[in-house]
Amino acid sequence: AQTVTQSQPEMSVQEAETVTLSCTYDTSESNYYLFWYKQPPSRQMILVIRQEAYKQQNATENRFSVNFQKAAKSFSLKISDSQLGDTAMYFCAFDSNAGNNRKLIWGLGTSLAVNP
Amino acid sequence: EPEVTQTPSHQVTQMGQEVILRCVPISNHLYFYWYRQILGQKVEFLVSFYNNEISEKSEIFDDQFSVERPDGSNFTLKIRSTKLEDSAMYFCASSDSPRGNEAFFGQGTRLTVV
Numbered sequence: 001a002q003t004v005t006q007s008q009p010e011m012s013v014q015e016a017e018t019v020t021l022s023c024t025y026d027t028s029e030s031n032y033y034l035f036w037y038k039q040p041p042s043r044q045m046i047l048v049i050r051q052e053a054y055k056q057q058n059a060t061e062n063r064f065s066v067n068f069q070k071a072a073k074s075f076s077l078k079i080s081d082s083q084l085g086d087t088a089m090y091f092c093a094f095d096s097n098a099g100n101n102r103k104l105i106w107g108l109g110t111s112l113a114v115n116p
Numbered sequence: 117e118p119e120v121t122q123t124p125s126h127q128v129t130q131m132g133q134e135v136i137l138r139c140v141p142i143s144n145h146l147y148f149y150w151y152r153q154i155l156g157q158k159v160e161f162l163v164s165f166y167n168n169e170i171s172e173k174s175e176i177f178d179d180q181f182s183v184e185r186p187d188g189s190n191f192t193l194k195i196r197s198t199k200l201e202d203s204a205m206y207f208c209a210s211s212d213s214p215r216g217n218e219a220f221f222g223q224g225t226r227l228t229v230v
Contacts, residue, residue, distance in 0.1 A: 044223045047219075
C-alpha cells in the first residue's frame with residue numbers, strides 16, 4: 001500500500017530565512033505525481049508545487065522548490081525567504097498513475113510558523 | 117480566479133440524522149472528489165466521480181454515503197444516518213484531468229455529530 005510520511009509535526013522559522021519540510025513515501029510504482037499543498041487558517045487546500053516522478057529536474061515555483069530523490073522516495077519542500085503569509089499547515093500528497101482515477105494519499109502534515 | 121465553494125462551512129447534527137454537504141466545483145471541471153479529515157488524522161480519500169458516476173470509492177465510503185450531481189453544477193455528499201465517528205472536515209475537490217494536474221479544493225465543511 002502507498003503511504004506518505006511527514007516526520008515533522010511542527011516547525012518554525014524566522015522571517016526571511018529558509019526552511020525545509022520533509023516528506024517520504026512508499027510505493028512500488030515507477031510513475032506517479034507528488035504534491036505539496038498548503039492549508040492556511042482559511043482551511044482551503046492550496047497547491048504549492050507539483051513534481052512528476054519521471055522528470056529528474058526538481059520543480060520550482062518562485063520561493064518554493066523541492067528536492068526529489070526518487071531512489072530514496074523522498075520529496076522535501078524548501079521555502080526560501082520565508083514570509084509571514086507562509087504560516088500554514090503543509091501537506092505532502094502522492095498521486096498514483098495506476099488506473100484512471102486520481103486518489104491522493106496524504107501525509108499527516110507539518111504545521112509551519114513563520115516568526116517576525 | 118475560479119474556486120470550489122462548499123456549504124455550509126460548519127454543520128452540527130444529531131447522531132442518526134441525515135446530512136447533505138454541498139459543493140460547487142469549478143465550472144469546466146469534469147472530475148470531482150470528496151476527502152475527509154478527522155481531527156489529528158490524515159486526509160482520507162472518500163470517492164471520485166466522473167461522467168455522472170462513481171469512478172472509485174474507498175472502504176470508508178460505505179452504504180451510508182452517497183454522492184450526486186443533481187443539476188450539473190452542485191456536487192453533493194449525503195450521509196444517511198450519521199455516527200459520532202463521521203465528525204470530520206469534509207473537503208470537496210475538482211480537476212480538469214483524472215490525475216497529475218492540480219486538484220482545486222474547497223474550504224471544507226466541518227461536520228460535528230453529537
